[in-house]
Amino acid sequence: GLPVNRITLFLFGGVSNIEREPPSPDTEFLMAIVGPVTSLVLGVIFLFVGGASAFLNGGAIAGPMTVLSRLDPVTTLLLWLGPINIVLGIFNMLPGFPLDGGRVLRSIFWAATNNLRRATRWASWVGQGVAWLLIVIGISMIFGVEVPFFGSGIIGGIWLAFIGWFLNNAAIQSYRQVVVEDMLEGVPVATLMRPEAISVPPNLTLNELVYDYIMNTDERAFPVLEGERLIGLVSLVDVRQVPREQWDRTTVSHVMTPADKLTIATPREDASQALSDFASRDIRQIPVVQEGRLVGMLRRADVMRYLQMQTELAAR
DSSP: OOOEEEEEEETTEEEEEESSOOSSHHHHHHHHHHHHHHHHHHHHHHHHHHHHHHIIIIITTSOHHHHHHHOOHHHHHHHHHHHHHHHHHHHHTSSOTTSHHHHHHHHHHHHHHSOHHHHHHHHHHHHHHHHHHHHHHHHHHHTTOOBTTTBOOHHHHHHHHHHHHHHHHHHHHHHHHHHHHHHHTTOBHHHHSBSSOOOBOTTOBHHHIIIIIITTSSOSEEEEEETTEEEEEEEHHHHHTSOGGGGGGOBHHHHSEEGGGSOOBOTTSBHHHHHHHHHHHTOSEEEEEETTEEEEEEEHHHHHHHHHHHHHHHHO
């Protein structure tokens, strides 16, 4: 499976933030279709079981109001969950990328064009169209217009307009993410890293670290080496955790992040994976290690500078 960083929930479901794009159109189609189909199947099952329970309670000979008054809590819950799940399944199949329906649409475009970036652009356009349609419907509802299926009302209109706004932003950001990954595809970490990384020994005091290293360089984090072996990383954030009066008797080894807790890259690794690590782990630098030896440091600022340069070159 593909790692999911987070799921953003809203009134009619949610949008998964996937750490990396699916490897093929088939994989994306299967991933996207499972959610809505599951909701629809559950909805039908709940309605069937709830309807059968109501029938056994005398629904065949009694009127609707009589049946409702006789329903037990479980049957009532089933008859409520059934339509809710069916509505969720239908809504999530709307071609509003990055909703599941939008991802299904992208997988079709992807299979037809064999180009993920183009497929994402087209799906994003459709998604933005659906989003703006929801915004218009929501605003209409706020002003009292009776919209088929949605009805009218200020609260419902605000919710629908908010969902449309969210989907529009999500569609734009999803396309930008694919563009960035496309720019970094095939670009090794070795191309963007700083090979001459300034390292510090573990017995260095924080006072020496601040005044001899941080104040005299543009670096804010330093790999900690014992011989040629990377044993940790110390940053300005770590220093801030220690009161200033204790800097001269606190060593780097006491505040550093140990190597086994660091995100590590290799020189041949795709820079797109490193960028994903920067975002998902909220870090600013990654040590680059080859055969257990530190060969450089990759900074998020260096990756962003490369992307900006590529964007400016493409615009000319």
